[in-house]
Amino acid sequence: MPAKKQITKEMILDAALQILMEHGIKAVNVKSVAAKLHCSTQPIYLSFDNMDALRQELVPAAVDKFTELMRQECGAEPVHLYGIEYVRFARQQPELFCFLFMRPQAFSEMKHVLCPIIEQSVTVLMEQYYIDHDAADELYDQLWIHAHGIATMITTKYCDWDMDKAERMLDRCQKALTKGYEA
Structure with missing residues (x-):
């Protein structure tokens, strides 16, 4: 046996x-x-x-x-939470996305556990726009929140946007939010 x-x-x-x-x-x-x-x-x-x-x-x-x-x-690109990759992840893994990012009080927990990814992206934003850490962190949160909104709407089937539209929206948002930081 x-x-x-x-x-x-x-x-x-x-x-x-x-x-x-x-x-x-x-x-x-x-x-x-x-x-x-x-x-x-x-x-x-x-x-x-x-x-x-x-x-x-x-x-x-x-x-x-x-x-x-x-x-x-x-x-080969660095991972960040405000790009089309985040939206694609939400579309491809809706249950995992909801568990991680749509639980009550999950924002502070996820921001803490994803700190290495966030800090790497904040550093890139600091270098790209010549801004201090606090400004880059706030910009990062704004970009992430916009991407999260799109991801949530797609994941919950609130809308049926395709990835091309989502990518255009993310790109326009990033351009609008970063316009004030460009030298």
Whole structure:
């Protein structure tokens, strides 16, 4: 008789992330994770005190997946949250996007965990427009909020804009917002 496979915490988080990406956070529960792993619920309860603990550890796993997908989308370009890549991500991964960026009070949490990406982009804006950190950070937030609005409208199917229109809108917004900074 073959030995039973050992279910690890990482396997549980991976299964939960897959469920999240396919069906949304409401579908992530002990039974669905156990079914995905083809095991009983016992390994999940042994690895996590409760579902809140599992969901809390799901946030960094989801951020890692987001970062991985954004790096693939951006290629050689640096990852930032105000470009068409962010909107494409939202369209391609609506459940993951909603989990990361549309939860109540998620803005400050996501701004904190995505700090390396944000700071890199703020530095680029500082150099590009010869502005100080505070001004570049505010400009970054304005650009991100505009991209986020478009991404949210597309993800929630509020509108059915194509990517060409979204890209034109982002480009025009960036030009308008940065006009005052150009030397």
